[in-house]
Amino acid sequence: xxxxxxxxxxxxxxxxxxxxxxxxxxxxxxxxxxxxxxxxxxxxxxxxxxxxxxxxxxxxxxxxxxxxxxxxxxxxxxxxxxxxxxxxxxxxxxxxxxxxxxxxxxxxxxxxxxxxxxxxxxxxxxxxxxxxxxxxxxxxxxxxxxxxxxxxxxxxxxxxxxxxxxxxxxxxxxxxxxxxxxxxxxxxxx
Amino acid sequence: xxxxxxxxxxxxxxxxxxxxxxxxxxxxxxxxxxxxxxxxxxxxxxxxxxxxxxxxxxxxxxxxxxxxxxxxxxxxxxxxxxxxxxxxxxxxxxxxxxxxxxxxxxxxxxxxxxxxxxxxxxxxxxxxxxxxxxxxxxxxxxxxxxxxxxxxxxxxxxxxxxxxxxxxxxxxxxxxxxxxxxxxxxxxxxxxxxxxxxxxxxxxxxxxxxxxxxxxx
Numbered sequence: 150x151x152x153x154x155x156x157x158x159x160x161x162x163x164x165x166x167x168x169x170x171x172x173x174x175x176x177x178x179x180x181x182x183x184x185x186x187x188x189x190x191x192x193x194x195x196x197x198x199x200x201x202x203x204x205x206x207x208x209x210x211x212x213x214x215x216x217x218x219x220x221x222x223x224x225x226x227x228x229x230x231x232x233x234x235x236x237x238x239x240x241x242x243x244x245x246x247x248x249x250x251x252x253x254x255x256x257x258x259x260x261x262x263x264x265x266x267x268x269x270x271x272x273x274x275x276x277x278x279x280x281x282x283x284x285x286x287x288x289x290x291x292x293x294x295x296x297x298x299x300x301x302x303x304x305x306x307x308x309x310x311x312x313x314x315x316x317x318x319x320x321x322x323x324x325x326x327x328x329x330x331x332x333x334x335x336x337x338x339x
Numbered sequence: 340x341x342x343x344x345x346x347x348x349x350x351x352x353x354x355x356x357x358x359x360x361x362x363x364x365x366x367x368x369x370x371x372x373x374x375x376x377x378x379x380x381x382x383x384x385x386x387x388x389x390x391x392x393x394x395x396x397x398x399x400x401x402x403x404x405x406x407x408x409x410x411x412x413x414x415x416x417x418x419x420x421x422x423x424x425x426x427x428x429x430x431x432x433x434x435x436x437x438x439x440x441x442x443x444x445x446x447x448x449x450x451x452x453x454x455x456x457x458x459x460x461x462x463x464x465x466x467x468x469x470x471x472x473x474x475x476x477x478x479x480x481x482x483x484x485x486x487x488x489x490x491x492x493x494x495x496x497x498x499x500x501x502x503x504x505x506x507x508x509x510x511x512x513x514x515x516x517x518x519x520x521x522x523x524x525x526x527x528x529x530x531x532x533x534x535x536x537x538x539x540x541x542x543x544x545x546x547x548x549x550x551x552x553x554x555x556x
Binding site: 150151153154155156157158159160161163164165166167168170171172173174175176178179180183184219220221222223224225227242243244245253254256257258260261262263264265266267268269270272273275278279286288289290291292293294295296297298325330 | 353354356357366370371372375379382391403409412424425430441446452454455457459491503505508525535543545546
């Protein structure tokens with residue numbers, strides 16, 4: 150594939166259809182600038198600021214833009230909130246839709262057939278594969294991203310984190326907890 | 340199309356394999372493939388729905404065998420050739436045809452940030468009032484189009500409830516085939532696990548479905 154893609158790139162450059170420096174800039178964006186730390190900041194802000202959380206649940210696109218995030222594959226955002234008896238899980242059964250501006254590019258497993266096929270029909274089994282066992286009375290809501298609406302899970306704030314500031318709270322928020330295959334971490338790693 | 344990409348509810352693909360500390364790209368060619376797809380897409384010769392459909396049209400056995408970015412490359416080549424930006428012979432030769440006119444790239448390095456930050460919103464204003472209100476009982480229609488659709492097989496014919504109206508959005512089933520955006524009202528619809536899978540578990544699956552995918556129940 151290395152040679153094949155190299156040949157394709159050189160053809161498109163030769164024809165003046167793409168600019169190699171633009172390709173570098175796109176790659177740099179998703180390797181270094183846009184990733185799950187953006188989403189973690191959104192979640193930490195929502196945990197710290199009830200007014201922000203209200204805005205986030207009401208109009209996620211606008212609330213996320215307040216922190217400077219938005220654009221490609223996050224044009225229309227909806228945030229779904231976990232609670233004691235509700236757990237949310239995001240999937241795209243038809244392809245690989247994923248909220249790029251807040252989570253970056255999706256991991257391989259999210260785009261894989263095993264996850265795409267079973268997340269809707271057996272979410273409890275899927276969560277077990279990630280080591281997450283939820284009580285039977287928790288309702289699992291699976292969000293299949295069939296349109297251009299992108300979903301982000303707002304995980305529950307762990308107990309005992311009252312003393313943490315927003316930056317420390319963001320450390321607890323993993324990518325997987327914002328997809329819904331994990332809970333937020335309970336404490337900041339030493 | 341009832342393709343293998345429409346895999347919600349299937350089994351037999353094996354365990355999920357999360358990779359700890361996974362890099363954004365596993366090979367440099369994957370990064371170039373993603374960037375080439377976005378940069379070539381800036382020509383506006385195809386829509387996002389057309390690019391999804393290009394990947395769905397990969398023969399089923401190949402679709403399941405290929406890695407994610409292998410599918411992107413196959414889709415990009417199909418779009419480049421079908422749109423006329425590149426000829427099949429140029430792909431095979433890995434060189435521009437002699438005498439071919441040289442273009443100027445649509446996406447330049449200094450416009451990447453703005454382009455990615457603005458994205459491609461699909462919300463549109465339409466004159467028609469929404470047919471369904473929040474709380475309405477609906478049935479997903481039993482449609483089997485041979486072209487692109489975002490109505491997965493596993494909800495067709497199933498009963499659900501409207502939980503949210505997203506406004507009107509570009510309709511993929513036409514936009515993927517050069518038939519225009521034809522925006523329609525888009526709804527978030529909740530389907531109970533019992534309805535979809537016959538399970539007693541109190542879970543639900545939510546999908547975003549266009550108005551013409553739905554009928555009153």
